[in-house]
Amino acid sequence: MAAAPLLEVSDLHASYGEIEALHGIALGVERGAIVALLGANGAGKTSTLRAITGVVKTKGTVRFGGNALNGHGPEDAARLGIAHVPEGRGTMGALTVWENLMLGAYTRRDRKRVLGSYERVVGYFPWLAERKKQLAGTLSGGEQQMLAIARGLMMEPQLMLLDEPSLGLAPIVVREIFALLKTINARDGVSILVAEQNTTVALEAATHAYVLETGRIVVSGESQALLRDDGIRRSYLGY
Amino acid sequence: MQELAQQVVSGLASGSIYASMALALVLIYRSMNVINFAQGEMAMFTTFIAWQLVQQGLPLWAAFTATIAVAFVGAVLLERIVIRPVERAGPLTIVIVTLGLLITFNGLAGLFWGYVIKSFPSPFPAAPINIGGVAFSSQDVGIILVSLASLGVISLFFAKTKLGLAMRAAALYPAASQVLGIRVSWMLALGWGLSAVVGAISGMMVAPVVFLDPNMMQGIVVYAFAAAVLGGVESPLGAVVGGLILGVLLNLLGTYVEFVGTDLRLAVAFAIIVAVLLIRPAGLFGRVSVARV
Ligand SMILES: Nc1ncnc2c1ncn2[C@@H]1O[C@H](COP(=O)(O)OP(=O)(O)O)[C@@H](O)[C@H]1O
Ligand SMILES: [Mg+2]
Numbered sequence: 377m378a379a380a381p382l383l384e385v386s387d388l389h390a391s392y393g394e395i396e397a398l399h400g401i402a403l404g405v406e407r408g409a410i411v412a413l414l415g416a417n418g419a420g421k422t423s424t425l426r427a428i429t430g431v432v433k434t435k436g437t438v439r440f441g442g443n444a445l446n447g448h449g450p451e452d453a454a455r456l457g458i459a460h461v462p463e464g465r466g467t468m469g470a471l472t473v474w475e476n477l478m479l480g481a482y483t484r485r486d487r488k489r490v491l492g493s494y495e496r497v498v499g500y501f502p503w504l505a506e507r508k509k510q511l512a513g514t515l516s517g518g519e520q521q522m523l524a525i526a527r528g529l530m531m532e533p534q535l536m537l538l539d540e541p542s543l544g545l546a547p548i549v550v551r552e553i554f555a556l557l558k559t560i561n562a563r564d565g566v567s568i569l570v571a572e573q574n575t576t577v578a579l580e581a582a583t584h585a586y587v588l589e590t591g592r593i594v595v596s597g598e599s600q601a602l603l604r605d606d607g608i609r610r611s612y613l614g615y
Numbered sequence: 616m617q618e619l620a621q622q623v624v625s626g627l628a629s630g631s632i633y634a635s636m637a638l639a640l641v642l643i644y645r646s647m648n649v650i651n652f653a654q655g656e657m658a659m660f661t662t663f664i665a666w667q668l669v670q671q672g673l674p675l676w677a678a679f680t681a682t683i684a685v686a687f688v689g690a691v692l693l694e695r696i697v698i699r700p701v702e703r704a705g706p707l708t709i710v711i712v713t714l715g716l717l718i719t720f721n722g723l724a725g726l727f728w729g730y731v732i733k734s735f736p737s738p739f740p741a742a743p744i745n746i747g748g749v750a751f752s753s754q755d756v757g758i759i760l761v762s763l764a765s766l767g768v769i770s771l772f773f774a775k776t777k778l779g780l781a782m783r784a785a786a787l788y789p790a791a792s793q794v795l796g797i798r799v800s801w802m803l804a805l806g807w808g809l810s811a812v813v814g815a816i817s818g819m820m821v822a823p824v825v826f827l828d829p830n831m832m833q834g835i836v837v838y839a840f841a842a843a844v845l846g847g848v849e850s851p852l853g854a855v856v857g858g859l860i861l862g863v864l865l866n867l868l869g870t871y872v873e874f875v876g877t878d879l880r881l882a883v884a885f886a887i888i889v890a891v892l893l894i895r896p897a898g899l900f901g902r903v904s905v906a907r908v
Contacts, residue, residue: 429794454796466791468784478777479784483796531795 380442382407382567383428383535388436390420390427397423399591400436405535405569410561412578412599413571415588421571422463424588425537428569429453429460441534455483459528463539467520469513473504476512476523480530490530496564497526500556518549525553529560535567536560542574550574554581579603620749622870623863628755629838630862631762635817636832636839637846637854638766639810644848646786646806647702649709650840653716655832657693658814660720661686662822662831663728665815666735675738679819683812690811694804702800724829735822758820765816766855769809773851782806837881838865845888847901857899 381404390398398420405411413421427434429450438445440456450460459480468476477497481490498505501522507515512523521541528536538557542550554577560566572578579585579599587595587602595608602608636654643651661682668678697716701708739757743750773779785792785802793799818832825831842861846853861884868875868883875883891899 431790431794450793451796451798454794460794462791462794466788466794468788468791470787471780471784475780475784479780479792479795479797482777482781527795 379407380439381405382409382441383569384437384439385424385428386437388424388427388434388438390423390432390434392432397432397591398427398434401586401588401591401593403586403593403596405567406584407534408561408565408567409584410557410568410570410582412582412585413569413588414573414575414578414585415571416573418590419588420591421573421588422539423591425460425462425539425569425571428537429458431460454531457531457534458537459531459533459535460537461524461528461539461541463543465520465524467512467515467524469511471512472508473510473512473515473523474508476527477504477508477530480527481532483531489532493530493532497529500529500560501526518545518553521545521549521553522556525556525560529564529566533566535569538568538570540571540573542572542577550577554578557581617749621751622866624751624759625755626863626866627859628752628758628862629866630842630859631759631766632817632821632835632858633838633842633862634855634858635762635766635813635820636835637842637858638769638851639813639817640836640839640843641846641848641851641854642806642810642813644843645851646782646803647698647706647709649706649713651716651807651810652710652713653720654810654814655836655839656717656720656724656829657686657690657811658818659827659829659832660724661689661811661815662735662818662827663724665819666733666822666827667728669736675736679738682815682819686811686815687808691804691808694807698803698807699800702803721829728829730828733827735819735827737823739823754824758824761820762817765813769813770851772809778805838862838884841884841888845891845898847898850898850900853898853900 383405385404386402387400388398389396389400401424413424415421423432426432428438428445430445430448430453431450434446440458443456445453445456453460468479477494481493484490504523504526512520515523525541541553557568557570558581561568570578570582579602582599585596585599585602586593595602636658639654640650643649664685665678665682668681669675673681697712698709701712737754739753742753744753744756773783781792781797782802782805785797785799786806789799821835822831838861839858842858843854845861846855846857864887865880865884869877869880895901
C-alpha cells in the first residue's frame with residue numbers, strides 16, 4: 377500500500393456567507409511533490425487554498441500528515457507546518473524586511489534554529505540580507521513575492537501553498553520565482569501546492585495538476601500528460 | 616521667562632496625560648478601527664480601585680502596581696467576554712458596545728463609591744522642585760516623568776519584542792498575520808490590556824490634581840481624542856506628540872491670551888485641530904501608506 381499523501385482533501389465545500397464557492401473538491405499532494413491548481417479568474421483557486429488552511433468556512437475533510445485540519449483555524453495550520461503565501465502576497469508593507477521574516481518564524485521557539493533558517497533563506501535570496509532594514513512596502517512586486525516565499529520558509533514548513541505567485545510580474549521574474557520554487561522543493565523537501573493562471577509555467581514546474589472550473593475540479597493528471605493533450609489544453613487551459 | 620518655563624512644564628504635565636490616554640485610544644483604534652469610548656471610564660474605574668486599596672492600608676506604590684495588574688487582566692477579560700462576541704460584527708456594533716461599557720463603568724463607580732469628590736494621594740512631594748533656578752511643581756514634573764517612562768516602556772515593547780511585533784502585525788495586517796500562526800484575536804485582547812494599563816497610569820497620575828469622582832476622565836478623554844486626531848489616529852507616536860503639543864498649547868493660550876481663559880480653551884483647541892487637518896488630513900504623523908504593486 378502506498379503511503380498516504382501529505383495533504384488529502386475530499387468533498388471539500390467552502391462558502392462565503394450564503395454563497396458556496398467550492399462544491400465538493402478532492403485533491404492530494406504527495407510528500408515532496410509540486411502540484412499545480414489551475415483555473416480562470418473566479419474558478420475557486422484562492423478559495424481552495426483558504427479552505428485548506430481554514431481561512432474560510434468549510435465542509436468536508438482536509439487531512440494533513442495524518443491529522444484532520446477541519447475545524448481549526450489558519451493559526452493551527454501554520455503550527456502544523458503549512459505555509460500559506462496568500463493572494464496578494466500578504467506583504468506587511470509598514471514593517472521591515474527583517475520583521476516580515478521574523479514573523480514567518482513566529483510559531484517557533486528555538487531562536488538558534490530560526491537564525492539557521494534565516495541563513496538558509498538568505499542563501500536563496502541574498503538581497504534580503506542587504507535590505508533587511510528596508511520597509512517591505514518599498515520593494516518591487518517581484519521582491520515582495522520573494523519576501524513572501526522567504527517568510528513562508530522561515531516557518532520551516534512541510535507544505536507551502538502559493539496563491540498566484542506570478543500575478544502582475546514580468547515573465548523573467550516569474551521564471552526566476554518558479555525556478556526557486558523547484559530548488560526549494562528539491563533541496564529542502566518542501567511540498568508545494570501552487571495556484572496559478574499562468575498555466576505553462578506552472579505545468580512545467582509541477583508533477584501533477586488539477587484544473588478548477590466554477591468551484592469543481594474538471595480535469596486532473598500528470599502535468600506532462602496535460603501539456604501534451606491538445607483537447608484538454610484547448611478546452612480547459614485556454615491556449 | 617521664568618513664568619513661561621513654568622507654564623510650558625505645566626502644559627507638558629497635562630499634555631502627557633492627554634498623550635497617554637490618546638495612546639490608549641490609538642492602540643485599540645489601530646487594531647479594531649474603533650474608538651473605545653469607555654477608555655476614560657476604565658481609567659477612572661481602575662483609579663478608584665487604587666484609591667480603595669490605599670483606603671485598605673496598602674502603601675501608595677503597592678496600590679499603584681496592583682492596580683496596573685488589575686487593569687491589564689480586567690481589560691483582557693473584558694475584551695474576551697464583551698468585545699469578542701461582536702468582533703466581526705463591524706465597527707458600529709463595537710462602538711455601541713464601548714458606549715455601553717462607558718455607561719456601565721460610570722454607573723458602577725457611582726454605585727460603589729458615590730459621586731462625592733474624593734482626594735487621591737499624590738505620590739510626589741508637595742515642595743516645588745528647583746531646576747536651573749526655576750521652581751517647578753513636583754507634581755507636574757512627576758507626572759511628566761512617569762507618563763513618559765510608561766510610554767517609553769510600551770514603545771520598547773512594540774519595537775523590540777516578538778510579541779510586540781506580532782501585535783503590530785496583527786493590528787495592521789490581520790489576514791496575513793493569521794496564516795503565519797499569529798492568534799490575531801488574542802492580540803486584540805492584549806491590546807485592550809495594554810491600553811487599560813496606560814489609562815490606569817494616567818488616571819492615577821491625574822487624580823491628585825483633578826480629584827477623584829466618576830466623571831473625572833470625561834474632559835480628559837475629549838482632549839485625548841483631539842490629541843489622537845491631531846497626531847494621526849493611526850500613529851502611536853503621533854498620539855503622544857499630539858497630546859504634548861495640545862497640553863502646552865492649551866496652557867499657554869489659557870494663560871497668555873486674555874479672551875481664551877479657561878472657558879474657550881477647548882473651542883480654540885478644536886479650531887486648531889480642524890486647521891491642521893485641513894492641511895494634513897492624516898494628522899501630523901499619519902503616514903500616507905507606502906505600497907507598490
Ligand atoms: N470574500 C468573498 N466573498 C464572497 N465571494 C467570494 C469571496 N472571495 C471569492 N468569492 C467568490 O468565490 C468564487 C471563487 O473565487 P476565488 O476562490 O477567489 O477564485 P480564484 O482564486 O480562482 O480567482 C468566485 O465566484 C468569487 O466571486
Ligand atoms: Mg485568486
